[in-house]
Amino acid sequence: MPKIKTKRSAAKRFKKTGTGKFMHFRPCKSHLLTHKTRKRKRNLKKAVCASEAMDRQIKRMMPY
Numbered sequence: 001m002p003k004i005k006t007k008r009s010a011a012k013r014f015k016k017t018g019t020g021k022f023m024h025f026r027p028c029k030s031h032l033l034t035h036k037t038r039k040r041k042r043n044l045k046k047a048v049c050a051s052e053a054m055d056r057q058i059k060r061m062m063p064y
Contacts, residue, residue, distance in 0.1 A: 010061035014050065022050040022058045 014022045028036075029044040050058060 004063045006064065007061040010058060014058055014062065016062070016064075017049075022055060023047045024050055 014024050016022055025047050026044045029041065033041060
């Protein structure tokens with residue numbers, strides 16, 4: 001049986017924590033920033049845990 005390959009795009013976007021959860025950075029931080037408030041942009045910097053629904057998809061893409 002061959003090894004299962006990791007989707008490289010997912011590996012670059014998500015990191016696994018010690019407890020097994022997946023962290024990711026929020027979208028909407030690359031362009032059209034002039035009309036977004038400072039508070040909104042500041043909060044977009046922070047990494048967040050993926051939701052349970054997203055977790056299942058990520059586990060399929062990253063089998064390790």
